């Protein structure tokens with residue numbers, strides 16, 4: 139599902155070179171649940187951004203969901219993104235739209251037929267346990283609920299791969315555990331997941347394969 | 363999908379808000395100015411064409427030629443070139459015409475001991491030779507004929523009218539062009555504003571994998587709608603001005619230009635103006651650049 143070969147990423151800020159990733163190789167198989175961890179600044183976000191082609195690698199090869207990401211032309215990027223669900227630390231919900239509309243929006247822009255949208259939105263809401271809050275605006279939802287709507291939006295398009303960048307970063311511990319439990323359920327239903335978190339405790343609580351980045355290098359790959 | 367795109371377009375149009383309204387007004391203004399000069403130039407052009415049609419050069423003859431000499435004379439004149447039509451007017455006909463023109467006072471003519479009017483040849487220049495230079499040359503050549511006493515007629519003032527027409531057309535294009543440029547920039551500003559307001563939305567669209575077309579089409583459409591709205595308003599105000607001013611202007615037109623009726627823009631020209639408005643708006647929408655795709 140995800141494969142990296144000797145991937146490196148250098149950011150250039152004028153004369154300054156920042157080596158965000160160096161010589162990173164690993165593979166995440168279909169149906170796996172992998173945790174990406176490491177201290178702040180280790181390169182986790184950069185790595186995820188490479189996977190959904192928000193950034194291009196300076197060197198190396200990347201394959202995601204059957205796409206040769208490095209060779210992808212700009213017009214083909216939407217195809218890759220359709221195969222990937224993405225959630226971030228902040229939910230990125232549109233403030234003027236209800237939970238239902240936020241999820242439906244993600245489907246409508248993809249040209250999903252109208253009659254398919256309602257059942258899919260409700261299915262996604264059910265999967266995150268928010269069926270009762272469909273008509274709530276983001277401001278009326280708790281942070282944990284907002285994050286679950288974001289998760290539902292990512293799930294509604296039935297992605298083969300789910301990427302999560304610090305999805306519990308803004309949540310307190312109890313709510314974090316609830317959200318992580320949701321990821322677990324989603325994984326059990328067959329979605330491949332790659333979840334980035336700087337928190338080693340969270341990573342160890344999940345008891346899954348853990349990839350550890352330090353200063354842009356993969357230093358450990360254990361469990362799973 | 364179409365429903366989604368149109369819904370987003372309406373949303374974007376609302377988000378353009380006050381800047382969008384000024385964009386519509388600027389488009390109205392630019393197209394109204396353009397249309398106004400166009401309308402003037404159009405009617406002036408018709409007057410010029412009509413006058414060119416009516417233009418005659420009259421060659422008065424020294425003496426009335428005997429009947430058998432008329433045809434050869436006309437042939438020689440025709441050979442001068444640049445002539446559309448020729449008509450010989452003998453002394454009797456000239457007198458009859460004068461009598462008709464005098465109407466009730468025609469009796470005066472009968473008091474005359476003899477017919478004082480000369481015979482003449484009415485020359486209508488060929489349409490492509492109705493320029494001032496060609497007409498002057500024709501007059502010159504007619505004067506050189508031994509039978510000809512005097513030549514009357516010319517095109518100077520018709521040409522001056524034509525110059526006015528071209529000037530008006532030019533001013534219209536200039537003023538309209540400058541305003542159109544301002545209009546495009548305003549639509550661009552309005553659209554950039556929309557881009558700014560909807561950048562969160564565009565980020566989500568790009569993340570989930572919407573194509574650039576889906577992202578840009580509503581912006582293009584809201585620009586196009588601003589343009590069309592402006593064009594409709596411009597046409598409306600032109601039509602209003604035309605119908606209000608016309609009854610007052612028409613007698614004046616007849617007197618000065620010899621035009622019986624002024625005319626409005628033709629359906630084709632109306633469509634062109636509408637299309638121009640739409641194009642201005644769409645172009646403005648297209649020019650707007652927010653944060654592009656990564």
Ligand SMILES: Nc1ncnc2c1ncn2[C@@H]1O[C@H](COP(=O)(O)OP(=O)(O)O)[C@@H](O)[C@H]1O
Nearest residue numbers: 149151156158177178179180181182183184185
């Ligand atoms: N857009 C960018 N431009 C320049 N440097 C960047 C950019 N994004 C990240 N970096 C740098 O790359 C390194 C890795 O950052 P990041 O991938 O965000 O790490 P993490 O997500 O593990 O905290 C850091 O040194 C960071 O400052």
Ligand SMILES: [Mg+2]
Nearest residue numbers: 182183184303
């Ligand atoms: Mg990060």
